[in-house]
Amino acid sequence: MNCILGIDGGGSKTICIIMDDAGKILGRGEAGASNYQSIGIEAAQKQIQSAINQATITALNHTNNINIIAICLGLAGVSRPEDMEVVKTIVNQLQNSQNITAITWELKPSHIVICHDALIALMGGVGDAVGIVVAAGTGSIVFGRNHQGKTKRVGGWGYILGDEGSAYKIAVAGMQAALKYYDGRSETTILLENFQQHLQLENIEKLIEVIYRKEWGVKEIAALAPIIDQAASEGDKIANRIIDEAIGELVIATSTVINHIFDSQQVVEIVTTGSIWLGKCGLRERFVNSLIDKYPLVNIIYPRHEPAYGAGLLALKML
Template identity: 30%
Template sequence: MHEEYREQEQGSPGSDYRLVAGTDGGQTKTVTVLADLRGRCLGAGFSGPANHITEPGGPERCRRAVREALEGAWRDASRGRREGGMLEDFLVAAAYGMSGGNDAMASIIRSEIRASRGVFVYHDSFTAWMAALAGRPGIVVIGGTGSVAYARNHAGEEAATGGWGHLMGDEGSGYWVAFQALSAATRAQDGRGPATLLVEELPAVVGKRDLSELHGWIYSAAGRPQYAGLAAAVGRAAARGDRVALDLLATAGQHLADLAVTVARKLTWEEKPVLISYVGGLFNSGDPLLSSFRARIEQALGNEARVVAPRLHPVGGALLLALRAAGIEPGEQVLDQLEVTLPRVLERRQAQNPAAAGHS
């Protein structure tokens, strides 16, 4: 399930300035971060989604996304450096956590990226688990454009639930929340449902004047990532006390918790409470979702589970795996460096490029 799909060896870097690259490739965006071998993050780059390679134009979209994200991270990391050279001269290892990661995607990535000790591709649920729990046994729930839960116990056994996509499942995901919000807003507009601030917040979040204008955008220009991005309007409406939005976030939290509860029961756990963490833009929607998530898990599992905040951003899991590939076993000092420098680098780059924010 967390299979490392491909690996390549290409010699040794030609400088003491050695770097690793970690990438989180979701359905909305691709994020790459470069770090040194001490875990100090130096630069970040963003690009569009790299998944769905079976769709028309998918392989080229994947190539472009991974290339642009890495190039952006290199430009960011190179600010103020006097030394010359190409990134390939310094890149020791690169790890990719990709939504829908498989052999075909790994082959595409390897055709674009070179690193002296290898390029490694994993499913993003595994790198999210690595980031959230720093490799400790437990469960991670991803609430982004889609939704999935991944579990790994002390014996290295693993299980997953969810991840069925927007047409067959993904309850509690950004896409699902957006769909439910649009339905609630149109019912309110027609007088078929309760009044809600979603009528104004949904168009506003994508720069449209009203639901009619939003309707035209959805049916002509919006893809899955843009559609899922409408979930941000629910958080805004909830922050203003809108009951419909508050209830919707609470329901999403319950759906995401159900993923965790289900996958927890698929494995045997040597130690309890089982740690359950979470990643993905939807968990930034506010307290109503997270409180509902916690309450549902406590109701189902009681003292046998404990919800903990994620240690690192999802791209941090890929960085940890890249460091391991470079021969560095990340200890607390490396984790502390990542905890401090990774948010700083991402926040700086997102401030420069607000469009980079989204439900990964």
């Protein structure tokens, strides 16, 4: 059976979807991170292979031969020509080092799509390559594509240079606010006590050891964002100010994309993806209200499908 692979390769996991050439999902598999810039090309390839194998095992319930005729890989941090070459090499290796006999490959070069993760998130989230995705998890990026195929990206500059409105930025702002209160230079906030409790610190000075000496990375820090969300939902003023600033940044970024490639009198579908929308302080509601105030015709939705499915749809379009 002619099949299509959609692959979402991220910094924490890799997801593979196998679909038939009508877009019906036949199988799905998961593996570890496949960001080759951090883990190396060989390790990335192994994870992608593993996700494909997992997906194949489930797909074999539907068919006993999987003939791959198109593939789309959406990968975080892939944008430069050098990156494209690396990913093409990985795809070649995948075809050659095939270890499941039920899979065959019949890939034309034009049926290999390599793109960044925001595009597959948009495609999966909206179910179409037109609209805007507001992705705010560990990092943040707003990406849009209009009916004419024109795209616009805002943000996505990473945790030092940008990522405004991300879980990382919210977590860092929360810790800074707690320490400012501890120093006596700001209003009262329960964040101080809450960080201390959550991290089981004898005193807040120990936060230095946790953040710098345990070599915490961006992900570990971003995972502290729910502390601010919780405090905000309990009415903490400082925590709410941090959440409002995050929303403000995401509204500005989204507005910039609307203004660049859409007509404000046009209905635009905007999909929100990422962990920060799951909070309980009403962050998403506030974002929606603030954006609809400015652009009454936007339609803000939850993702209809996952990004790996979006990758599959993009590959399907190539046929």
